[in-house]
Amino acid sequence: MSWLAIDRIDADGSTLECTLRSSPDLERFLTGEPFRVSYDRSIEGVPEGILAIPALANVCPVAWANGGDVYVDRVDATFAHALEEVEASLCSMHDFLEGGTLYARETTSATVTERSVAGDDRHATGDATEDGGSALLFTGGVDSTCSYVRHRESEPTLVSIRGWTITPDRADDEKWDTLRARVSSFADERGLETAFLETNALSALDHAMLLAHYRRYVDGAWYSSVGHGLGLLGLCAPMAAARDVSDLYLAATHWDGIDLEWGSRPDVDERVRWTATRCHHDGYHLTRQDRLDVIADYVRCDAPNLELQTCNRRLDGNCGECEKCYRTAVGLRLSGLEPSNHGYPFSDADYDQLRRSLEAGAWELGEDERYMWEDIRDRVLEAGPEPRSPEERAFFEWLRAADLESLVEDTRAPLSHRLFRVGARNAPTPVYNAAYPALKTMQTGLERVRSR
Structure with missing residues (x-):
């Protein structure tokens, strides 16, 4: 029988910590580190049923992948019901997920007293109401900036998380400081609050082993x-409990019509909720190019100096040389903006290098990148502006005829990397532990959680 257990949940000031245990077959997916999240204000008054949510949200899919059950002392009743719906969605999406059962000694609902962490008694038990504030996970990329523009009237708190694209390792301190400064500057210019979270979720759970085992x-x-x-x-x-947030937005990566097995979709995110808070998968009806149009309208009306941050290589600006920088720059052109005015060192002369890089397989591309380039091509075919230079015209003519599906297939991971993953996946835990540093090095640059 496979199982995972969350023990000794503790809120000390602004830090949440708990321990993770498992049956022997799931031990390889745990590193032995306590699961930890640090917030930027006290969470000591948050009910334990809600304090359990961060760990549950991260360990449950691991258990479901192995047909395992999950045990916790207390859980928010609304979230427990939500997990059942999310489980059904993920199991429907991925054939390898077997599902499992959540067992709690007690299911709870926050009371008025418990929900008054932020000094506000507006919420009682039940689902979200219209009285609370809103929050938006934010990086300054295309998707999250579009979501801000769409919901700017509600003045959402901008939430940034360290522990995903930016690791909690000391080596990434400068990156985190850069992100915080950029998000804080964006918020200050608009009179918004910020919330900064730091977690070791990707090291308490063994991300490299999860990758090795399930990448296939x-x-x-x-x-x-x-x-x-x-x-x-x-x-x-x-x-959300500490700040009295009733609506939490996560910007969509994809859009209606893209049927990819992706961890953030409407049938997942829209089902996530807990007492007094509902989550929203935002902007799914808009393609990436549509989102750039929304941003372009905002730039022309209210923010002429807006700079986006989407680079795959750096956080202190955009390199202008990675696939995502090129893709965003071309999209900005198609929305009527000059990329160099919004954070991208791009000129007509770069079109030739972009084409040669795509044809040479210079970047490892997935199905989502194919859809995004197809979205750009659709705009060129349907309503794109008149090319303003011979270089731009030549690139658009090439894009009209390019076999984008073959470009994606040609950039899959090398066979040697795939075989290494298979070996790690099937190795006894002590053997895997010896191979872990090599696997960790191999995954760097190949796998990423896409920034929004």
């Missing part, structure tokens, strides 16, 4: 394909 089933990493919608939203639960 998914187009991407474990978290991008399975766990990140539920996982990211769940990390925010104590923050």
